[in-house]
Amino acid sequence: MVDINKWEFITPGIPDIYFAQDNNPNMTKEEVRCLTLCKVRLKIDSVVYDIGAGIGTIAIEAALLAKEGLVFAVEKNPPAAAIILKNAKKFGVNNLRLIRGEAPEALAELPLADRIIIGGSGGRVKEVLSAAQAKLKPQGRVIVNAITVETLATAVKQFAAMGLDEVNTCCLNITRVKQAGRAKIFKGMNPVFLIVGESRGK
Amino acid sequence: MVDINKWEFITPGIPDIYFAQDNNPNMTKEEVRCLTLCKVRLKIDSVVYDIGAGIGTIAIEAALLAKEGLVFAVEKNPPAAAIILKNAKKFGVNNLRLIRGEAPEALAELPLADRIIIGGSGGRVKEVLSAAQAKLKPQGRVIVNAITVETLATAVKQFAAMGLDEVNTCCLNITRVKQAGRAKIFKGMNPVFLIVGESRGK
Amino acid sequence: MVDINKWEFITPGIPDIYFAQDNNPNMTKEEVRCLTLCKVRLKIDSVVYDIGAGIGTIAIEAALLAKEGLVFAVEKNPPAAAIILKNAKKFGVNNLRLIRGEAPEALAELPLADRIIIGGSGGRVKEVLSAAQAKLKPQGRVIVNAITVETLATAVKQFAAMGLDEVNTCCLNITRVKQAGRAKIFKGMNPVFLIVGESRGK
Amino acid sequence: MVDINKWEFITPGIPDIYFAQDNNPNMTKEEVRCLTLCKVRLKIDSVVYDIGAGIGTIAIEAALLAKEGLVFAVEKNPPAAAIILKNAKKFGVNNLRLIRGEAPEALAELPLADRIIIGGSGGRVKEVLSAAQAKLKPQGRVIVNAITVETLATAVKQFAAMGLDEVNTCCLNITRVKQAGRAKIFKGMNPVFLIVGESRGK
Numbered sequence: 001m002v003d004i005n006k007w008e009f010i011t012p013g014i015p016d017i018y019f020a021q022d023n024n025p026n027m028t029k030e031e032v033r034c035l036t037l038c039k040v041r042l043k044i045d046s047v048v049y050d051i052g053a054g055i056g057t058i059a060i061e062a063a064l065l066a067k068e069g070l071v072f073a074v075e076k077n078p079p080a081a082a083i084i085l086k087n088a089k090k091f092g093v094n095n096l097r098l099i100r101g102e103a104p105e106a107l108a109e110l111p112l113a114d115r116i117i118i119g120g121s122g123g124r125v126k127e128v129l130s131a132a133q134a135k136l137k138p139q140g141r142v143i144v145n146a147i148t149v150e151t152l153a154t155a156v157k158q159f160a161a162m163g164l165d166e167v168n169t170c171c172l173n174i175t176r177v178k179q180a181g182r183a184k185i186f187k188g189m190n191p192v193f194l195i196v197g198e199s200r201g202k
Numbered sequence: 203m204v205d206i207n208k209w210e211f212i213t214p215g216i217p218d219i220y221f222a223q224d225n226n227p228n229m230t231k232e233e234v235r236c237l238t239l240c241k242v243r244l245k246i247d248s249v250v251y252d253i254g255a256g257i258g259t260i261a262i263e264a265a266l267l268a269k270e271g272l273v274f275a276v277e278k279n280p281p282a283a284a285i286i287l288k289n290a291k292k293f294g295v296n297n298l299r300l301i302r303g304e305a306p307e308a309l310a311e312l313p314l315a316d317r318i319i320i321g322g323s324g325g326r327v328k329e330v331l332s333a334a335q336a337k338l339k340p341q342g343r344v345i346v347n348a349i350t351v352e353t354l355a356t357a358v359k360q361f362a363a364m365g366l367d368e369v370n371t372c373c374l375n376i377t378r379v380k381q382a383g384r385a386k387i388f389k390g391m392n393p394v395f396l397i398v399g400e401s402r403g404k
Numbered sequence: 405m406v407d408i409n410k411w412e413f414i415t416p417g418i419p420d421i422y423f424a425q426d427n428n429p430n431m432t433k434e435e436v437r438c439l440t441l442c443k444v445r446l447k448i449d450s451v452v453y454d455i456g457a458g459i460g461t462i463a464i465e466a467a468l469l470a471k472e473g474l475v476f477a478v479e480k481n482p483p484a485a486a487i488i489l490k491n492a493k494k495f496g497v498n499n500l501r502l503i504r505g506e507a508p509e510a511l512a513e514l515p516l517a518d519r520i521i522i523g524g525s526g527g528r529v530k531e532v533l534s535a536a537q538a539k540l541k542p543q544g545r546v547i548v549n550a551i552t553v554e555t556l557a558t559a560v561k562q563f564a565a566m567g568l569d570e571v572n573t574c575c576l577n578i579t580r581v582k583q584a585g586r587a588k589i590f591k592g593m594n595p596v597f598l599i600v601g602e603s604r605g606k
Numbered sequence: 607m608v609d610i611n612k613w614e615f616i617t618p619g620i621p622d623i624y625f626a627q628d629n630n631p632n633m634t635k636e637e638v639r640c641l642t643l644c645k646v647r648l649k650i651d652s653v654v655y656d657i658g659a660g661i662g663t664i665a666i667e668a669a670l671l672a673k674e675g676l677v678f679a680v681e682k683n684p685p686a687a688a689i690i691l692k693n694a695k696k697f698g699v700n701n702l703r704l705i706r707g708e709a710p711e712a713l714a715e716l717p718l719a720d721r722i723i724i725g726g727s728g729g730r731v732k733e734v735l736s737a738a739q740a741k742l743k744p745q746g747r748v749i750v751n752a753i754t755v756e757t758l759a760t761a762v763k764q765f766a767a768m769g770l771d772e773v774n775t776c777c778l779n780i781t782r783v784k785q786a787g788r789a790k791i792f793k794g795m796n797p798v799f800l801i802v803g804e805s806r807g808k
Contacts, residue, residue: 010671011618013644015774031776034644035637038619039444061776065616115241123384148385149573153557156783156790168621169553169783169790170637171595177395177762177775182325183350184762185773188390191377191575193783210417212469213416215442217572233439233574240417265499282528283538351775355759370419371581371588371755372435373797375779379560379573379597386560386573393777395581496607540670577779579797586729587754592794595781 012037012061016047020086024055024079028119031174032145032192033058037065038145039116039168039196049113049135051103051128052120056084056096062117063088068090068097072110076079076102076122104131116142125151129158138201146193155195164197209293214239214263218238222288226257226281230321232346233376235260237269241370241398242317242345248281249339251315253305253330254322258286258298264319265290272297274312278304278324306333318344325366327353331360340403348395357397366399406502411495416441416465424490428459428483432523435578436549437462441469443572443600444519444547449473453517453539455507455532460488460500466521467492467500474499476514480506480526483491508535520546531553535561542605550597559599568601613697618643618667626692630661630685634725636749637780639664639797643671645774645802646721646749651675653742655719657709657728657734662690662702668723669694676701678716682708682728692719710737723746729759735764745808752799761801770803 007014012034021027028036036058042048045068050059053073063071073096075081081100088096099106103118104127113135121128125144132142142164146152159167174189209216213234223229229354230238244250247270252261254277261275275298277283283302289296301308306329315337323330327346334344339370344366348354361369376391411418425431432440440462446452449472454463456479463477463517473484477500479485485504492500503510507522508531517539525532536546540596546568550556578593613620627633634642641730642664648654651674656665658681665679681687687706694702705712709724709798710733719741727734731750738748748770752758767775780795 008649009647010650011644011646011648013647016395025638031641031778033663034641038617038640038644040617041615041619042617043614044616088403136397147381149504149560150385152553156553171783171792172637173377173390173779173781175375175777175779177351177777180350181377185350186777188392189373190390191388210447211445212414212448213442213444213446215445233576236439236442237435240415240435240442242415243413243417244415245412246414325489351758351762354755358755373579373581375576375577375579375588377575379575388575517784552786552791553783554789577781579779581755584754587756589754590797592779592796594794595792 003012007064012065014061018081019055019057020090021055022083024083027055027175027194028057028145029189032172033061035036035172036117036143036145036194037061040117041045042066042115043069044058046114048072048115048116049074049110051116051118053081053084054119056087057115058119059084059096060087060091060093063093064091067095068120070097072099073098074099074103074106076100103128107131109137112137114140116140118142118144121151125154126158129155129162131200132201133162135198138199140199141196143194143196146195147184147190152193159195159197163200167195167197169193171197209266214267216263221257221259222285222292223257226285229257230259230347231376231391234374235263237348237374238319238345238396239263241396242319242343242344244268244317245271248316248398249313250274250317251276251309251312251319253320254324255286256269257282258289260319260321261286261298262289262293262295265295269297272299273299274299276301276303276305276308277278283390305330309337312337314339316342318342320344320346323353325352327356328360331357333365335401336363338401340401342401343398345398347382347397348397349392354395358395361397361399365402367402369399371397411468416469418465423459423461424487424494425459426487428487431459432461432549433578433593436576437465439576440521440547440549440598441465443598444521444545446470446519447473450518452476452519452521453478453511454513455520455522455535456526457488458523459484460491462521462523463488463500464491464495464497466493467497471499474501476501476503478503478505478507478510480504507532511535511539514539516541519546520544522546522548525555527554529558530562533559533566537566537603540603542603544603545600547598547600550599551594556597563599563601567604569604571599571601573597573599608718613670618671620667625659625661625663626689626696628689630689633661633664634751635795636781638778639667641778642723642749642751642800643667645749645800646723648672648721649675652720653717654678654721654723655680655713655716657722657724658728659690660725662693664723664725665690665702666693666697666699669699670697673701676703678703678705680705680707680709681713682706709734713737713741716741718743720746722746724748724750727757729756731760732764735761735768739768739805742805744805746805747802749800749802752801753796758799765801765803769806771806773803775799775801
């Protein structure tokens, strides 16, 4: 059994149920969270933005992994933002800063980033990516999690326009197998496209 | 717009919403229904069993396509069985017979079948397949829709043991794209394995 | 065993191996072909265009199903076009016309269509859709099979701009299960998005 | 660009192309590797077995992450085993031991394990799991990567029989998006089921 007051593992993958979620209907699911953090490639001291952080699941995991880094969780929705703080406390995370607001505006005052994770962009992924590019250090990495056709199409186009290096796109289609009576039943999850790239520079 | 009193198409694929469903939570979704009927390969005069027919969506489509054939919809659950009749009436189908009961017992009195579709087996897929084999004409085809690991494993093993010909197995993983505000969002459906085979004989 | 000189079934789903393919590397796979024909909804007398017909697998199946209709297979690549004729002969199809050329230009002389299937558009899906709209009868149906992000994005946008009715988009992700020694191994196929809509009118 | 002589990231996810592969046709793909390591949950000092290690991609990543631990890569195929050593050298890994042999026999002399990853079992997953259970420390975790129906079915059944805790099963279906000319094309990968569980204990 996991004692959530000390998630003692060095790999991502906190089960969904260990996060406070309250009445918030959405969360980035465990498997998507794992692959997002893997594809964005953390270092121990990474400065990370989690834009559209929701209830903070990706930000929490990033903060636990990048122990000497700093994670900025940007979330405009007040109830979700409150749950981020609840989850940070629950997991004993103290290198996470909650930014109550919306990208791109909310990014203005933040220090430059090593890693930018765009989980939600409120339909403004193009502007958010522009702002992200301005904030990204050389050889920094940015990832977009796209759950709509529009975000996928825009992100793919913008990544090319931004001249990012090592662009990599995949779609993650997870089936969970759940016990239902005596049988183990297949449950499809919503697919998510991950688009990741790296800024050039020395 | 579809006028459901005359589904006038010669291909499977009645949209889910055109079926009466009442409070029944489950139905075989359009895309799975289509591929099930395609893989089992109907003729105009096929005698078809739909075992574990649920609310009858596969049986109705089979009956509409195999106009000169006869479809036996076998369903043990009384409320679901009632909806089958409602759907048969709704689509003007009169070559469908409702068999209130459970396979394998309920198959005893039925005429031999050209096609047997096993949508639900109440965890008894092995016995149901045995009974199906006894009822299947030469060059008849049988298909299992498996939504659990157990049914998949048993069906694959039994198809080999039964000496069926042309055994073909696939998994159908459908994502629907739904309008949500201004965006088109990806919605994962539950995957279904289809295992189909053909009886030998002249 | 299927005798391909008389595909005697009333449902789509000819196995891939029964088509002549020669050295042509691509073909629309059985399951995608089935669902394309189901979603576009054939009538017995439909006039169908298959644009970017490749080696003709969809066109052949459409012609076999719509026995009293007429199928125009539009293909610009000469070797592929030659295989279409070979397949038409193989399956005894005589209500298929090969149009050697490229859409939209090649559509100019054709009679109006009940159904338009766009399997390939050479990256010109926007123009092809415009031309398709001009050729589509009222309550006609058009479907795009998208295997790239660009075609998916353009088709989704154009379908909305064209004011089509009953627009429906899904992604088909098929896993085939293949015998490999004693085991049945999972083989992923390439996913295909299907975008279908209907023209308004009386 | 990644300098493979110093993979400096604290998350899994070395791109496939950075591994020596020689003529070996199979490798655990990046996304599957990531999720396998996440689901098995490493600690900095974990003792890990990688059974059926192939060319060693999972073992290498595990060794890089669990810096103070020890990884035993068990592989019976001599050419693959040779590539493991090549990859260990390439990534500067020195906490990896190659065990040339086959599970369960090859496990006899190994120290107890915190984590057991069964990537390949040569069709003997039941015996391998028995042996794994005997070697697993309390609160140790074991994961099976199943690419066949048979391994999936056996693993699911054995995990229940072994009384493992926190059993979790999912299927990972990855689509990669590849540049092809001007377009980004969807390429389906082979799905893999991951079955993971934890041994009970004080």
